[in-house]
Amino acid sequence: MKTRLLALIFIICCSLSYGQTKLADKFFKNYGYIKAIELYEKAVEKGDKSAHVLTRLGDAYYNNSNSEKAAYWYGEALKEHKNIEAEYVYKYIQSLRSIGKYEEADQWFKELSAAQQGDSRLKGYNPDEVDLYDKLTSKNEVVVKVDNLPFNSEKSDFGPYIFDNKLYFSSARNDDGKVYSWNKEPFLDLFQVELTDDDGVITYGTALELPSNGVNTEYHEASVALTNDGKTLYFTRDNVNKRNRLKYDKRGTTHLKLYKASLVNDQWTNIVELPFNDDISSTGHPALSPDNKTLYFVSDREGGLGQSDLYAVAINEDGSYGEPENLGEKVNTEGREMFPFVAKDSTLYFSSDGHLNLGLLDIFKSDIIKGIRTEPENIGAPYNSGYDDFAFFVNSDTQRGYFSSNRPNGKGSDDIYSFNSQQCKQDIAGTARDSRSNIVLTGVTIRLIDETGKIVDEAFTKDGEYTFTVDCDKTYTVVGSKPDYKDDQQTVNTTTDNEKVNTVDLNLEPLIVDDQIVINPIFFDFDKWNIRTDAQYELENIVDVMRKHPTMVIKIESHTDSRGGDRYNMRLSDRRAKSTRDYIISRGIEANRIESAIGYGESQLLNKCANRVKCTEEEHQLNRRSYFYIVKD
Secondary structure, three states: OOOHHHEEEEEEEHHHHHHHHHHHHHHHHOHHHHHHHHHHHHHHHOOOOHHHHHHHHHHHHOOOOHHHHHHHHHHHHHHOOOOOHHHHHHHHHHHHOOOOHHHHHHHHHHHHHHOOOHHHOOOOOOOOOOOOHHHHHOOOOEEEEEEEOOOOOEEEEEEEEEEEOOOEEEEOOOOOEEEOOOOOOEEEEEEEEEEEEEEEEEEEOOOEEOEOOOOOOOOOOEEEEOOOOOOEEEEEEEEOOOOEEEOOOOOOOOOEEEEEEEEOOOEEEEEEEEOOOOOOOEEEEEEEEEOOOEEEEEEEEOOOOOEEEEEEEEEEEOHHHHHHHHOOOOOOOOOEEEEEEOOOOOOOEEEEOOOOOOOEEEEEEEEEEHOOOOEEEOOOOOOOOOOEEEEEEOOOOEEEEEEOOOOOOOOOOOOEEEEEEOEEEEEEEEEEEEEEOOOEEEOOOEEEEEOOOEEEEEEEOOEEEEEEEEEEEEEEEEEOOOEEEOEEEEEEEEOOOOOOOOEEOOOOOOOOOOOOOOOOOOOOOOOOOOHHHHHHHHHHHHHHHHHOOOOOOEEEEEEEEEEEEHHHHHHHHHHHHHHHHHHHHHHHOOOHHHEEEOOOOOOOOOOOOOOOOOOOHHHHHHHOOOEEEEEEE
């Protein structure tokens, strides 16, 4: 009896679970992801861990951009079932990237690449060879300041487009009671905000609904593009009938379509559906070429390469349209390509989860419109994050613009961000001082030298100080020069931190100390007295001082250590003194300005290291020296 009762309870639970799953499927099919999640999770609680339920939970969270939950449920599906479809594995990889689990994502990427050869989303990346994430998130020579805009709401705001000091965008802020089952937010409408630019400082007015006669309806309107004359507005809308009621296809799905409106007496009116829409696929996200002769858009129509592709259609002079053309495999993948925008310089920007990315939708740029068929480039952080980053707009002249993202710490589910990009710069600054007295030196020539050895800037110290503005992430050498001083030089490696100040103080060693010109020791080869190159380099300091002081007269003394015979050392030091004198004369200094050049051998040792006294090399080195006494200045 107990066994039969348990069996009956099991059958009832299974029936309830199956019923909840079927109901969840219906909500999922109609994009009611919030409700579907609730029902699928109830089914899991009752023991349903089928691949269908677990992957549907992953998809529902994935489609609502909850990467952490999506990764969890895809991971559960892969634990429970070995033969999961590749598409779910790819979404699992995307979700792992989104939450920063790059190593785990790379491991699954390698497994999927081995099993799913030919998938364009997997091409061009080998985790064992390239650190994609470091490349896309590391700072570079351009510094980008990103700000969340003040008019963002607690709902979804996205799709910025600037024209004539107005920012147009889409928002779910209109709370009229109707909500979209996908995310339980109100349907989207079109809004505009007045911009004021005060010498580069942008302020924003109040967000107002687009002034129109029938553009905004009870359902979705989003993603605009305006013609250069400002008289035609292209936008995306849910497929509605003449009474502005949703139209469905045979499977009960409503799709997106492209429309255009005309500006008449400051009102958008005369709404026309574009002729290349259809009722069985979605068409949206308009973008115009700089000359307004081509309209770009997104569609999931039959014949595409992936889940949604970018297309182009010619706008003829009579206002008619050509045949839509797929932008091809250099842009489109098996994944989603969306939100195109064409800048003034004809660079195509778009979002994709099919090209290599940081997770979910990333923003890419392509030169395909310019006829250059290279691979699209991920524009990296901070534009891209591990979340959905999309709807990019940029003024290619000023490098200021906007994009949308559902990254954390925003105000709503999607927010609009402004950005201002500029070259990363740092300062190299310091003070020049006398190394002996620590006195600040004025009139020091400071040269800035780049990695190639080129002098890129020059300054003179005022009150001992100098400053150079330089590029980030470079190596520079700073050289300080002043008559009667040895040059001092310092090398500095700038970082990637914008506006950092690198302090590089210079300490110049005086050449004239009391009655001597002091230079570094002059070295000779063993048993030789010819002037080596390194000795010539040091003796140039003597030449410079004597040129600076044209009446100066000096005398030269040369000394050896005690090793070797006394007479031998006397002769050797004298030859070295006279070789030193001859080199200075050869550099244009008059002979009568050198009073004498005499070698004293080991007769004037500075320490205990006389004959047969054991000393270190350093102690012997102290005795090997040359003096350049100033007899007359």
